Amino acid sequence: MSMPKIECTNIDKCCAAASLLQSIALEETAISHILNAEGEKLQKVISKPECSHGELIDVNKSVEDMVDKITALEIVLKSKLDLITPILNSCGKQPKPSC
Numbered sequence: 001m002s003m004p005k006i007e008c009t010n011i012d013k014c015c016a017a018a019s020l021l022q023s024i025a026l027e028e029t030a031i032s033h034i035l036n037a038e039g040e041k042l043q044k045v046i047s048k049p050e051c052s053h054g055e056l057i058d059v060n061k062s063v064e065d066m067v068d069k070i071t072a073l074e075i076v077l078k079s080k081l082d083l084i085t086p087i088l089n090s091c092g093k094q095p096k097p098s099c
Contacts, residue, residue, distance in 0.1 A: 011078045014091035024077050031070055033093045 045059045047049055 017087040017091065020080065020084045021088065024081055027077055031073065034066065034070065038066050051091070092096055 041059060042063055045055060048055075
């Protein structure tokens with residue numbers, strides 16, 4: 001899968017805000033994939049027949065660290081969304097065709 005491209009041919013305030021909204025959506029998609037992978041990691045370790053308590057604790061700590069980092073990123077994304085929401089509201093419900 002190739003990297004998505006966010007393009008504005010006519011850069012104005014509304015188009016820039018729409019591009020930022022698209023970037024937030026793409027980051028949220030990436031976060032969902034990371035969280036899914038962390039869940040699969042836990043399932044794999046838990047299903048191991050010879051899984052020790054130490055292994056469970058190590059994997060749990062790893063997942064906890066990732067979730068903490070994702071939580072911090074979500075706060076940043078929420079701030080980004082809060083900044084662009086008034087701009088998007090002033091642009092109207094429909095994006096401009098030139099965007």
